[in-house]
Amino acid sequence: MKDQIDAIQTEALARIGAVADARSLEEARVAILGKQGSLPQLSAGMREVPKEQKAEVGQLLNGARQAITAALEEKKDALQAAADARALEGIDPTLPARALHHGSLHPLTLIRHQAISILRRMGFALAEGPEIETEFHCFDALNTPADHPARNEKDTFYFDSGKLLRTHTSTVQIRTMETGKPPVRIIAPGSAYRRDEIDATHLSVFNQLEGLYVDADVSLGDLKGTLEYFLHELFGADTEVRFRPHFFPFTEPSFEIDVKLHAKGQQPKWIEVAGCGMVDPAVFEAVNDSRGDLAYDPARVTGFAFGMGLDRLAMIRWGIKDIRLLIENDTRFLRQFA
Ligand code: PHE
Numbered sequence: 001m002k003d004q005i006d007a008i009q010t011e012a013l014a015r016i017g018a019v020a021d022a023r024s025l026e027e028a029r030v031a032i033l034g035k036q037g038s039l040p041q042l043s044a045g046m047r048e049v050p051k052e053q054k055a056e057v058g059q060l061l062n063g064a065r066q067a068i069t070a071a072l073e074e075k076k077d078a079l080q081a082a083a084d085a086r087a088l089e090g091i092d093p094t095l096p097a098r099a100l101h102h103g104s105l106h107p108l109t110l111i112r113h114q115a116i117s118i119l120r121r122m123g124f125a126l127a128e129g130p131e132i133e134t135e136f137h138c139f140d141a142l143n144t145p146a147d148h149p150a151r152n153e154k155d156t157f158y159f160d161s162g163k164l165l166r167t168h169t170s171t172v173q174i175r176t177m178e179t180g181k182p183p184v185r186i187i188a189p190g191s192a193y194r195r196d197e198i199d200a201t202h203l204s205v206f207n208q209l210e211g212l213y214v215d216a217d218v219s220l221g222d223l224k225g226t227l228e229y230f231l232h233e234l235f236g237a238d239t240e241v242r243f244r245p246h247f248f249p250f251t252e253p254s255f256e257i258d259v260k261l262h263a264k265g266q267q268p269k270w271i272e273v274a275g276c277g278m279v280d281p282a283v284f285e286a287v288n289d290s291r292g293d294l295a296y297d298p299a300r301v302t303g304f305a306f307g308m309g310l311d312r313l314a315m316i317r318w319g320i321k322d323i324r325l326l327i328e329n330d331t332r333f334l335r336q337f338a
Contacts, residue, residue, distance in 0.1 A: 001042075001049060001057055008038050009064040016071045022079055029072055039065060104338035108207055108326055111234075111314040112189050115209055118233045119187045122226060124211060127186035129172040131193070132163050137171040141286040142250040155195050157204075165193035169210035170250060173279075173305055176212060177287040181295045183215040184303070189310065200322040207310040212279070214296065214303030220253070220278060223304035227276060231259055234313065242270065251277025251305055261316055271316060274308035 012032045019025045032038055042061070049057050105113070116126065129137070138144075139151055149155065150167060157165040172188035188210040196202040213222065224243060231241050240260035248254040254277035258270040281298035288296050311323055318337075320326070325333050 001045060001053075002060060004042055004045075005057070005060045005064050008032075008042060009067060012038070012064075012068045013071050016068070016075050019075055019079075022076070025072065025075055025079065032068055033065070033072075039068065101335070102338055104334065106326075106334065107314045107318060107320070107337050108310060110337060111310055111317060112207070112209070114234060115230075115308075115310065115313070116187065116189065118230055119211065122229070124185050124187040124213075127172055127176050127188045128190060129166075129169075129175040129188065131166055131191055132159070133166040133171050134163060136290075137174045138164060138166050138168075141174040141283065141290065142170055143280050143282040143286070144249040148249065157193050157195060167194055168192050168307055169208040170305065170307055172210050173212045173250075173283070174287060174290075177214070177284075177296055178290055182301050182303075183213075185213045185215075187211045198324070200324065203311070203323055203327065205327075206323075209308050209310055211306045212303060213305075214279065214301050216301060218278075218302045218304055220304070223276060223278065223306070226304075227257060227274065227306060231257070231273070235259060235317065243276075246275065246277075248275055248277055250280050250283050251275075252280045253277055257306075257308075259316065263319060271312070273312055273316065274306050276304065276306035279303035279305055 012028075015028050015032070016025070019028055030037060033040070039061070046054065046057065046061075120126075135151070139148065144150065156167050169188050169190050169192055172186070172190070176184055176186050176188075190208065190210075191205055192208050193205055196204055198204060211226075213226070228241050232239055242258050242260075243255040244258060246254045246256040254275065256272050257274040257276060258272050260268050261271045262268045279302065284296040284298045284301065284303075288294055311326055314320060314326065315323060
């Protein structure tokens with residue numbers, strides 16, 4: 001029995017020593033220590049060992065098991081170390097890592113978030129409407145006569161169905177008043193479409209932010225205060241803002257708002273950023289007709305509306321000279337906003 005233990009241990013250690021991969025190592029373990037393995041098989045012979053030798057043989061068996069287990073462990077570690085070394089071959093793990101480029105928000109997204117957060121603080125809620133619109137919501141309800149140049153096929157994208165791509169976000173004024181009663185205080189950022197010749201300041205898709213405030217006593221003073229405050233928050237408290245009389249069919253009186261731009265190395269100049277005005281009573285009447293009630297009775301409510309170009313605001317904010325940079329997705333441009 002003692003000789004057999006010796007022989008098994010010697011053979012086992014030799015076999016383990018010769019193993020070259022994890023799978024053969026596992027096979028060796030099963031063959032030696034597994035249920036049907038050579039060592040357990042031999043242990044079964046303990047029954048026949050004379051009583052006075054049992055202790056000694058038992059010790060030998062234990063010793064063999066320990067030696068074999070230790071050899072298996074050691075081989076396993078050695079195989080793992082060799083595999084690690086192979087994986088690292090030709091790689092210098094001490095080299096500095098490659099820089100990760102983090103994505104960043106697009107300048108239009110940044111300016112939209114800023115504009116929304118300022119106006120929300122003033123109590124404006126977000127509203128929206130479809131980009132494919134009816135002539136009614138885009139023009140008729142906004143008091144725009146059939147022969148107005150903006151309705152021309154040369155300026156507006158029409159579908160065969162007679163629908164169109166909205167030319168401004170003012171459509172959301174009508175949609176909001178059709179479905180809700182005053183008081184109304186909403187902003188609606190979104191795309192607008194015009195058949196413009198594309199150049200450094202024009203695209204056929206651009207971004208507007210519409211605003212509408214209707215209540216019992218909304219005044220021109222409210223309009224001026226709101227938009228001045230907004231522009232000062234966006235561009236800085238010392239930004240000069242001016243309201244220039246203008247005409248829009250859906251507001252009366254109407255204004256264009258300019259801010260004074262101080263570009264480096266250039267004479268300061270006024271730049272138009274928004275259109276605005278007091279809601280024309282004709283708009284309230286069109287809304288009432290569409291609703292079939294008098295919720296927007298021009299004798300009881302007044303309101304102001306404004307629409308600004310977000311692309312223009314972004315260009316002013318960051319001195320962007322060409323609007324096309326906003327849609328080209330050139331990462332050299334976009335990375336500057338990270
Ligand atoms: N819709 C006008 C435009 O696109 C802007 C505007 C909005 C003017 C609301 C007055 C009131 O030019």
